[in-house]
Amino acid sequence: MSFARLLQPRHIAIIGGREAEEVIQQCIKAGYQGKLWPVHPKKQQIAGLDVYASLQDLPAAPDAAYVAVNRNLTINMVKELAAMGAGGAICYATGFSESGPEGEALEAELLAASAEMPLLGPNCYGLINYVEQAIIWPDQHGGEKVETGVAIITQSSNVAVNLSMQQRGLPISYLVSLGNKVKFDLHDAIREFAKRDSVSAIGLYVEGISDPSAFESAVRYARELGKPVVAIKSGRSAVAQKITLSHTASLAGSDELISALFARNGVGRVNSLDALIEALKVLHIHGPLQGYKLGSMSPSGGDGALVADAVEDTRFELSALTEHHQQTVKNTVHDLVTVSNPLDYQLFDWLDTERLTATYAAFIEREFDISLCVFDYPRPDRCDDGNWQPAQQAIINAVASTDAKVAVLATMPECLPEHTAKTLMAHSIVPLSGLIAGVEGLQAAADIGVAWQSPLPAALFTPPKNAEDKTLTLIDEAQAKQRLAEHGVVVPNSVIVATPNEVASAVTSLKFPLVVKALGVAHKTELGAVKLNLRTLEDVSEAVAGMAELSSRFLIEEMISDVVAEIIVGVVKDEQFGPYLVLGAGGILVELMRDSRSLLLPVSRAEVNQALKSLRSAILFHGFRGRAEADLDAAVDAILAIADFAQQHGDTIEELDINPLMLRATGQGAIAADALLRIRV
Known part of the structure; x- marks a missing residue:
């Protein structure tokens, strides 16, 4: 599908009443040199131009059509335009998927009606081409004719209007509001504007990204053409966190993932429209x-x-x-x-x-x-x-x-x-x-x-979606650690017992002090399901007996000593991005500091290193107050093994929480002291 005719139209059909007339007025005011064809069944003239009673009366199939009629009639008009070979349609009407189930059904009809024809919207103001002065836009705007400038893509028509009103010298070559993005999505717009010589850089106002992989592909295409992309994403402070079983899921949200997507693909991020304008001027x-x-x-x-x-x-x-x-x-x-x-x-x-x-x-x-x-x-x-x-x-x-x-x-x-x-x-x-x-x-x-200046990472990992009818299951800690160990994650030496009477014979291969944990219990500390620093057989047996009401199986492990620092390593499943990593301050600091970084898969050694070093708690890795230096190489090895586990089980893994991953002194390794795993089976 080519959007070339829609974006650089030689003729524009404008269908409708008030909004359509405003589009005509704006094109005339700007000095658009192409043909304007008003379409209305009752009017004879609009803005001094002869009006066509129907689309069938037009001299030719228009390169672009602005459809400013109600949502039901919009579907009919789009179907006619597609049948006559129009270059594309911009749908102004609201009441589609943004309005609920009925609107969603109508939007599906609209998509079907458009057939192979490009479509912008619905529920959008439209497109401004300041190079050819094609102002397919039902409102005032603040731009002017340019030969070269930036392209601005927004998911809000009002934000687009406001950006056009800037008085800071920024030349804008294209401005588009995407609306419901039925066919012309964010990634489509990036690709289209990146390949135009009249575009020097691309600015985005983003509310959400519907297809992360397609977005990544588009910005990489823009990079190949030397067209930098800078973005502002709204909703940073409104990310709602669901209460989940693990600590990890409470540390990250869609905003962090979009930041990670931007960072891995060299998209600049700003936090205000002011800064977006200034960044675009620099670029x-x-x-x-x-x-x-x-x-x-x-x-x-x-x-x-x-x-x-x-x-x-x-x-x-x-x-x-x-x-x-x-x-x-x-x-x-x-x-x-x-x-x-x-x-x-x-x-x-x-x-x-x-x-x-x-x-x-x-x-x-x-x-x-x-x-x-x-x-x-x-x-x-x-x-x-x-x-x-x-x-x-x-x-x-x-x-x-x-x-x-x-x-x-x-x-x-x-x-x-x-x-x-x-x-x-x-x-x-x-x-x-x-x-x-x-x-x-x-x-x-x-x-x-x-x-x-750095090579691009491997393309974004996109696992198959989980089947809806699969059951969400909590894997006990012992099984979770066994699975992780098979992927190269170091775990403590351990045994499993069912009763206090089994302790003496079971722990002969383990070194004291020991830890006892009730299996099948999440957040053990809060429930008294873990006992630490047990130094005698009697202590271990008493611990098992004291947890009898919590479980029928108990994990006995060697206690990790000489710990320099603790981190949390988690895998969380996102509806759009699939499984992703979260690294952060671990142990009791996980909730106290909320110090974390989100990484999309696949992840490189360099990315993991950088994420660890960027934590506020990173000072603990480097001999804080006379402590030994943490074994960061071993920590990175463990994290990469966890990432590999997440990718290989991307179709079933729902959540993994290793808290803490204990870092010992340089050369002594990193050990997963606790693990929580939920999968769909």
Whole structure:
């Protein structure tokens, strides 16, 4: 299925009343050069154009059709358009799958009616093509004609409208709202816009991802074409956690999984629409940044301090200047200026374009991945920016002479007028509107650039779905550990007994101290189903006797000593992503710290290492307060074995919780001290 005609139409049929007329008005206002064919059974003219009474009266099959009639009539119109060979239809009507079972049935009819014809929506505003000025959109918008710009894909029409109204100089080539995504889903849009020369980067407003594997394939295709993708996902604070049997499932949710999907595929993530716009500006001008080395210049120490504070909790480094770099800059500034990064060059040369050009060029030409030049312009309605022009021209000259990557940053959005932003962009300088959003946008661009420097991981693991009629079964700890051991996970030496009388003969091969656990019981600590540090046969026998009401089988294990750190390793089943890993602070810290990372399968050794190092509790791995270093190599081996187990049993595994995986000192290994496993059989 090709969406080319729909996205770049030579003629547009507009079907309906009020919304259809608005589409026509917007196309005329923008200067669309193609044919507009209004269709209405009763009207003679709309916006000065002759109206066709039916689709059959049109001069030809339209490349695009905007269908703005009720949901039942929409189905009929789409069927007619498909039969006549139209290039695609945009369905404005609501009342489909978003409205309940009746709407779902109508949406299925709509899909069938469209046959092989592309379809956008339903329940969407539509599409704006600012390159050809095809404004297939029933509302005002804030964009303008461009030759090259970014494509913005949203799952909300109102968010799309709002993004079009930005006054920050961002050129937009395409803007689309997806609605119910019956045929034109997020991954379809990414692929279509990535292959267009008029698109420099792609921005996403995401509420959910219906097909993670297709999304992954699409963003990888965009990467192959050099088109970076940056996204904001809504609903971070609204992820509802179900109460489940294991601790692991309470640590992760769909938002974490989408973050993991973004990270493994080099999709930049931001947390606000402001930052999305700023990231897209960086990507449009400079593409992905190569790293996090940041330079900052300003005519005020206060600005420099604000920048330093803003990057404190980011991955950026305000790297120190080398002695040579420092001296080169020093040769261009007033004697009273202290040369450092950030650089406060003060106002001695503020009106001297030549001297400022020399200072800027000396500072930015070194090994920064990007340099900031902080300018806060006066408001244009009450003030004159004449005194800012020498400095602005100086940074333009410096960029031209060095080819360095530079952004002019205003600490507040109001302090960078749109006309100034456009001027800077015309000279390959990124205008960043607002300190916090600007830094977040820069970091997203750097995240993409760093990710692009590494090979892509293997394609996302997609196991077959579990049969609905299979029974969810809890595997006891002994059986769970046996299965894990077969995949290479180290577990404690153990035996199983049924009564206290069996203890003496059963434990002869084990070393004291021992642990006794009642089998078939989840969350043993809370129920008194585990006894630790048992040093005599009598202690072990008493422990078994004391748990007689909880179980008929008891696991006796050697107690793990010399533990440096404890982590939790879990596998949880997600409806869309299948099984995935969760790593986090283990033992009693699992609920106290809620310190975890989610990893999609398959997972590499490097990804596991990075996830462990990124935990807040990672300090415990590295000789905290005189302790030995933890055996992280053994921990990674165990985690990879667990991941392999999850993939091989992806069709049956529902939940696995190893808490804790005990890490001993370097060279002494990692041991699964507890395991909870639920499967469908």
